[in-house]
Amino acid sequence: MTEKVLEAYGIRNARLEVFGNGLIHRTWKVATPQAQFILQRVQDAVFKRPQDISFNLRLISDHLKQHHPDYFFVTPVPACDGNDLVWLKDAGYFRLFPFVEGSHSEDTVRTPEQAYEAAAQFGKFTRLLSGFDIHQLKITIPHFHDLKLRYDQFLNALKNGNRERISHSKQLIEHLAGLKSIVDTYQSIQNDPAFKLRVTHHDTKISNVLFDANEKAICVIDLDTVMPGYFISDVGDMMRTYLSPVSEEEKNFEKITIRGDFYEAIVNGYLKQMKYELTLTEINHLFYSGTFMIYMQALRFVTDHLNNDIYYGAKYEGQNLIRANNQAVLLDRLMERENILKNIS
Numbered sequence: 366m367t368e369k370v371l372e373a374y375g376i377r378n379a380r381l382e383v384f385g386n387g388l389i390h391r392t393w394k395v396a397t398p399q400a401q402f403i404l405q406r407v408q409d410a411v412f413k414r415p416q417d418i419s420f421n422l423r424l425i426s427d428h429l430k431q432h433h434p435d436y437f438f439v440t441p442v443p444a445c446d447g448n449d450l451v452w453l454k455d456a457g458y459f460r461l462f463p464f465v466e467g468s469h470s471e472d473t474v475r476t477p478e479q480a481y482e483a484a485a486q487f488g489k490f491t492r493l494l495s496g497f498d499i500h501q502l503k504i505t506i507p508h509f510h511d512l513k514l515r516y517d518q519f520l521n522a523l524k525n526g527n528r529e530r531i532s533h534s535k536q537l538i539e540h541l542a543g544l545k546s547i548v549d550t551y552q553s554i555q556n557d558p559a560f561k562l563r564v565t566h567h568d569t570k571i572s573n574v575l576f577d578a579n580e581k582a583i584c585v586i587d588l589d590t591v592m593p594g595y596f597i598s599d600v601g602d603m604m605r606t607y608l609s610p611v612s613e614e615e616k617n618f619e620k621i622t623i624r625g626d627f628y629e630a631i632v633n634g635y636l637k638q639m640k641y642e643l644t645l646t647e648i649n650h651l652f653y654s655g656t657f658m659i660y661m662q663a664l665r666f667v668t669d670h671l672n673n674d675i676y677y678g679a680k681y682e683g684q685n686l687i688r689a690n691n692q693a694v695l696l697d698r699l700m701e702r703e704n705i706l707k708n709i710s
Contacts, residue, residue, distance in 0.1 A: 526671030
């Protein structure tokens with residue numbers, strides 16, 4: 366299969382190895398005597414129209430080349446027919462990227478310096494595209510960070526989901542339902558002209574930043590979810606995934622803490638690039654970004670649990686309930702420190 370794909374790029378006799386820990390796409394590192402590449406099979410069960418991803422990347426790449434030619438932006442390698450995607454019957458869509466020599470990625474954020482570097486890179490990406498017409502972009506995952514939709518899906522699961530699981534999850538359900546004001550704030554943001562739709566990455570986990578040998582960020586990668594959005598999506602996802610020393614899979618909730626120095630690193634790194642792009646109202650919602658994203662993820666996990674794990678799946682019984690409770694605890698810990706953290710900006 367991969368041989369046929371590589372032939373479409375004029376590559377033969379290459380050495381392949383499975384690469385990275387991505388949960389969506391299947392990825393290989395391709396080595397030839399002349400160069401190295403990253404080959405991906407696009408998960409079209411998640412991204413229904415892979416062509417839309419390629420369309421967005423090409424538009425953004427052209428804009429950056431014209432207006433910011435010094436910005437390092439990793440673009441797909443065209444196949445021999447000039448297309449950015451290769452399609453094989455019964456195998457799906459594939460794409461090839463150049464491998465960035467001397468780079469590495471991180472699975473977890475180990476230091477505030479890494480958090481700062483990543484936040485600055487995601488901020489820079491959005492800032493450099495401030496003159497880009499967002500209406501040109503295709504929506505690759507409709508309603509991806511629509512909190513009102515996620516809350517409605519939660520309510521629907523309470524009506525139509527697994528009755529036994531609903532009963533067993535009663536305490537968590539009541540807790541999350543009692544935080545609906547977070548949804549109300551999101552809806553007010555949608556109607557507030559002080560909040561601007563921008564080119565937003567939407568998946569700002571640390572593994573989507575490339576670092577050099579000195580732990581300085583080189584660029585952002587994995588741009589499949591780049592769409593018009595609010596800054597709270599990018600800042601919120603960093604807070605959700607950087608602030609605690611443990612992941613959403615952690616079962617021992619005592620280990621879930623909010624690292625204040627990491628919060629400060631995220632805010633300062635992002636504002637280094639975006640301070641003069643954001644309105645004062647937006648800056649005043651930096652803390653809300655974290656509550657927005659963590660709450661949404663808690664809703665999504667518990668909704669999937671009540672719907673018998675049809676979206677995320679589960680490797681063991683109750684995994685999504687553990688994840689949901691984990692995120693609810695993270696949210697509580699963040700909100701407990703609101704008065705302190707809000708002063709950081």
